[in-house]
């Protein structure tokens with residue numbers, strides 16, 4: 001098999017694909033799965049989400065991946081192993097403009113697909129909540145860091161420098177458009193990801209909270 005290669009721009013199917021693999025089950029320190037998803041769409045069958053946490057495996061991709069690639073496919077970079085896409089970084093250059101677009105174009109369909117009243121668990125209510133209000137996730141420091149990102153690699157690609165390369169690629173693309181910085185929000189349980197971001201030079205924002213970490217980096221940073 002050839003060495004995995006970076007590519008982009010990506011399609012929605014490519015970036016949502018890693019969510020749908022059986023082996024995508026990154027552990028978190030508590031020993032519980034971190035809520036990323038198992039496969040679903042390859043054979044067109046709906047499956048219940050991980051451990052019954054979500055009614056549909058499409059929910060998290062519909063919140064954290066699909067709208068990004070629909071809105072800004074030129075800021076989605078994938079790692080292609082030659083067999084499949086096994087990782088991505090996705091971003092939007094202007095988080096406020098993205099949230100406005102989301103309200104007008106993504107939210108109506110999302111509301112229909114995921115009625116909050118039919119959520120089957122607290123986890124699912126939380127995930128739908130994120131999908132209902134993209135403005136809520138925008139940090140107060142957004143003027144300095146207008147972009148935001150999500151990054152995910154299947155276990156087979158982790159720990160080999162692909163995360164760093166994807167971030168490097170993204171920062172260069174954002175910098176090339178004159179975007180000064182990029183932020184992200186993350187789960188406080190994901191200590192591995194926190195170590196990764198800190199290692200690359202991301203810093204916690206003044207608005208960051210221990211139960212809701214928010215990190216950011218300038219796009220001219222050398223990662």
Ligand SMILES: CC(C)(COP(=O)(O)OP(=O)(O)OC[C@H]1O[C@@H](n2cnc3c(N)ncnc32)[C@H](O)[C@@H]1OP(=O)(O)O)[C@@H](O)C(=O)NCCC(=O)NCCS
Nearest residue numbers: 151152153158159160161162163164186192193195196199
């Ligand atoms: C977090 C993630 C993106 C990191 O990408 P990666 O390719 O595994 O990381 P890299 O190999 O590029 O590592 C870059 C640096 O970070 C460090 N690092 C990465 N993961 C680390 C960890 N879990 N603990 C400590 N350091 C870590 C590496 O040691 C490396 O430092 P070095 O260059 O000095 O050796 C990837 O592991 C992943 O997708 N994890 C599962 C999904 C996830 O948690 N996404 C983030 C959600 S907020």
